[in-house]
Amino acid sequence: MKALVNPDLYRPIVRIIDDEETVRNSEAFTLRVVGLETACYATAEEFLEKDDLRYPGCIILDVRMPGMSGPELQQEINKRGIDLPIIFLSAHGNIGLAVDTLKRGAKDFYEKPVEPEKLRETAARLVEENLQARRKQYETQRLHAQYEALTNRERMILKLVAQNLSNKVIADQLQIQEHTVKIHRGNACHKLNIRTALEVHQFLTRIGELD
Template sequence: MDAIVRIVDDEETVRNSELFIFKLAGIPAVAYSSAEEFLSRDDLSQAGCIILDLRMMEMGGLELQRCLQERGSDLPIIFLTGHGTVDAAVMALKNGAEDFLQKPVKPEILLEVVKVHLQKNKELRESKAVIQEKINKFKLLTDREKEVLREVARGKLNKQIAIDLNIAEQTVKIHRGNAMHKLGLRSALDASAFLLDIGRLGKNE
């Protein structure tokens, strides 16, 4: 699924102009006339970015930004406004906005900024998907396999693990082999990297 640009601006001429710019560039885009419309209709699960007007009739850009943060959205926000002030820019960027551009902005500048953030968000989503897939695989291990794998990842030998867990060394080998096979791992270094990626190396779960 392609990443999509969301334009949130209460000025129709601005929305239409930006939609035209992205259409010419072959970039999928959709426009909303208010923050409320955006929140009620947009699919936040689709990668992309948001071009957000700072001042709108009802809910303003900064308020929408806070709302999206509360919902856990990772969509990068590019503030585009004709009413920008230093204080507003500082607040927007401090709250996580990626860029703050003044209207009118040149099409080539807008496109350059948008392309960067579309790619960054796509890569972020892909990275999250890979991590989630690893987490799902890890959950399929038995409790003992998880326990043994953590010890393997810490660089311990089978004999050490057997002593620490008070089980037979042969049992350790079996659990180690099963865990490594299920996760597609070949070495203790692989196991360490895998558990670090999913934040499970230091947890007893």
């Protein structure tokens, strides 16, 4: 699992990637009016080189730019596993292109000039979605780290507990004393702050240790 940082330590940023300075400035002003922080890049290459991906948010991406185009950047973003949602903007209406970018994961595709209110609403929504997704990933990673800190025996017993097996049955399967199972089970549950077999099952499912 890729190491994540606590997203709440980083203020969300809307990345604006467009080769036209007037467009970048206009979109940035539109978003800052409602309190959305922005970062502007003139090229896709500049974004890839300089952007700090620890900051959650979203991307407003022009289709046609010198060098790497918007769709080409989208493919690179997907290749690198960058989770920032994309809003495409294009001065040239192209249904086929819009469909292709949406199939590759873009969230919206608008023709320029886009209505300021629509841009603000979409950007704010995607910023919040990205922030919530990162919070969920971060919490899952935190819980998984707690699980990995358990002993091998504790992890083994928890997986059997998740099957709703009794201490006696677990002891028979592992060929150990039932009292030993109780001790390991109690220690593991205490470390994870869970108690019941149902909670164990839910915990292991959440961190991907159960199908």
